[in-house]
Amino acid sequence: MAGKVKVWVTGAGGLIGNQLVQLAPRFASDYEVVGLTRRELDLTDFAEVKRLFNQQEPQLVIHCAAMSKSPACQAQPKLAQLTNVEATWHLAGLASEIPFVFFSTDLIFDGRKGNYVETDEPNPLSIYAETKLTAEKAVLKNPKHIVVRTSLNAGKSESGDRAFNEEMINSVRNGKTLQLFVDEYRSPIPAEVTAQAVWELVQQNASGIFHLAGAERLSRFEIGEVLEKYLPELNGKIVAGSLRDYHGAPRPPDTSLNCAKLQELLPFPLPAFSEWLKGNASKLV
Ligand SMILES: NC(=O)c1ccc[n+]([C@@H]2O[C@H](COP(=O)([O-])OP(=O)(O)OC[C@H]3O[C@@H](n4cnc5c(N)ncnc54)[C@H](OP(=O)(O)O)[C@@H]3O)[C@@H](O)[C@H]2O)c1
Structure with a gap:
C-alpha cells in the first residue's frame, strides 16, 4: 500500500459509507x-x-457516520447532539491539517423555496436538521474542509433498512400502506452516484459547501410511482396524501437541491432518478 493516501470512511456499515468503500x-x-x-x-x-x-x-477523512434518521433524533435529542455535532467536531479537530468531508442534508432548509443553492439561508425545522447545520458551521471553520449536502439516497444497505426504497419495501412487508405526499419534493439520488461524486470531489481537492443530489425534483408520491414500476411489491400499496392534511412535526415541502456548482466539477452528469432506474433498478433489490 506504499504511496497510497490513507483515508478513513466513517459510517462504513451504513448506506453511503459502504458505497464509498465498495466503489x-x-x-x-x-x-x-x-x-x-x-x-x-x-x-x-x-x-x-x-x-x-x-x-x-489518515490523510483524508470522509465522515458518513451519523444518527441519520429524523424521528430518532427527535426522540433522543441529546444523543443526536452527541453523535451528529460533538463527534463531528471532535473528528474534524483531529483532522485539522487534512481534508475532511462532512455529510449534511437538504433538510437544513425549511422547504419554502426549493431548488436551493449553497448560499441560500438554512432554516432547519427538526432536531436532525439542527444538529446537521450546527455541525456544518463547526466544520466550515476550517477552509480546507468540505460539507456535502445530499438528499434522499437510494440503494441497498447491508442492514437492509437504510435506503428510502428499503424503508418503503419494509413498511409494505409489515402490512402497511404508504401514504406519500404529492406536495413534498426532494431530489433523490442513488447512493452509488453520491459515492462516485464524493470520490471525484476529494480528488479535485475541493473545499466548501456542495449540493449533491439527483437532477430531478420529484414529489414523494412521484418517487413511489417510479419505484412501483420496478418493485412490484409496492403495487397497490401507495396512496396519495397531501401536506395540507398532515398535522405532525413540521415537514419542509420542497428541499430540492440545485447542484450546478458541483456539476461543473464532475466529469459525469448527476442522473435524474427515473432515468437511472431504467438501467439500474436491479441494484435496489
Ligand atoms: N441516506 C440519505 O438519504 C441521506 C440524506 C441526507 C443526508 N444523509 C447523511 O449522509 C450521511 C450518511 O448517510 P447514510 O444513509 O449512509 O446513513 P446510515 O445508513 O444511517 O449510516 C450511518 C452509520 O453511522 C453509524 N454510526 C452512528 N453513530 C455512530 C457512532 N457513535 N460511532 C460510529 N458509527 C456510528 C451507524 O451505525 P449503526 O448502524 O450502528 O447505527 C451507521 O452505520 C449521514 O451523515 C446522513 O445524515 C443521508
Missing part, C-alpha cells in the same frame, strides 16, 4: 481505504478516536 477500487484506486463501522470505532468514545487517529494517521 473505492473503481473510483479512488490511489487511496487505501479504512472503512470504520460503529463496532470498530464508536465515534463518541473521544479518547479511543484520538488514539486510533494518531496511530493510523
Whole structure:
C-alpha cells in the first residue's frame, strides 16, 4: 500500500459509507481505504478516536457516520447532539491539517423555496436538521474542509433498512400502506452516484459547501410511482396524501437541491432518478 493516501470512511456499515468503500477500487484506486463501522470505532468514545487517529494517521477523512434518521433524533435529542455535532467536531479537530468531508442534508432548509443553492439561508425545522447545520458551521471553520449536502439516497444497505426504497419495501412487508405526499419534493439520488461524486470531489481537492443530489425534483408520491414500476411489491400499496392534511412535526415541502456548482466539477452528469432506474433498478433489490 506504499504511496497510497490513507483515508478513513466513517459510517462504513451504513448506506453511503459502504458505497464509498465498495466503489473505492473503481473510483479512488490511489487511496487505501479504512472503512470504520460503529463496532470498530464508536465515534463518541473521544479518547479511543484520538488514539486510533494518531496511530493510523489518515490523510483524508470522509465522515458518513451519523444518527441519520429524523424521528430518532427527535426522540433522543441529546444523543443526536452527541453523535451528529460533538463527534463531528471532535473528528474534524483531529483532522485539522487534512481534508475532511462532512455529510449534511437538504433538510437544513425549511422547504419554502426549493431548488436551493449553497448560499441560500438554512432554516432547519427538526432536531436532525439542527444538529446537521450546527455541525456544518463547526466544520466550515476550517477552509480546507468540505460539507456535502445530499438528499434522499437510494440503494441497498447491508442492514437492509437504510435506503428510502428499503424503508418503503419494509413498511409494505409489515402490512402497511404508504401514504406519500404529492406536495413534498426532494431530489433523490442513488447512493452509488453520491459515492462516485464524493470520490471525484476529494480528488479535485475541493473545499466548501456542495449540493449533491439527483437532477430531478420529484414529489414523494412521484418517487413511489417510479419505484412501483420496478418493485412490484409496492403495487397497490401507495396512496396519495397531501401536506395540507398532515398535522405532525413540521415537514419542509420542497428541499430540492440545485447542484450546478458541483456539476461543473464532475466529469459525469448527476442522473435524474427515473432515468437511472431504467438501467439500474436491479441494484435496489
Ligand atoms: N441516506 C440519505 O438519504 C441521506 C440524506 C441526507 C443526508 N444523509 C447523511 O449522509 C450521511 C450518511 O448517510 P447514510 O444513509 O449512509 O446513513 P446510515 O445508513 O444511517 O449510516 C450511518 C452509520 O453511522 C453509524 N454510526 C452512528 N453513530 C455512530 C457512532 N457513535 N460511532 C460510529 N458509527 C456510528 C451507524 O451505525 P449503526 O448502524 O450502528 O447505527 C451507521 O452505520 C449521514 O451523515 C446522513 O445524515 C443521508
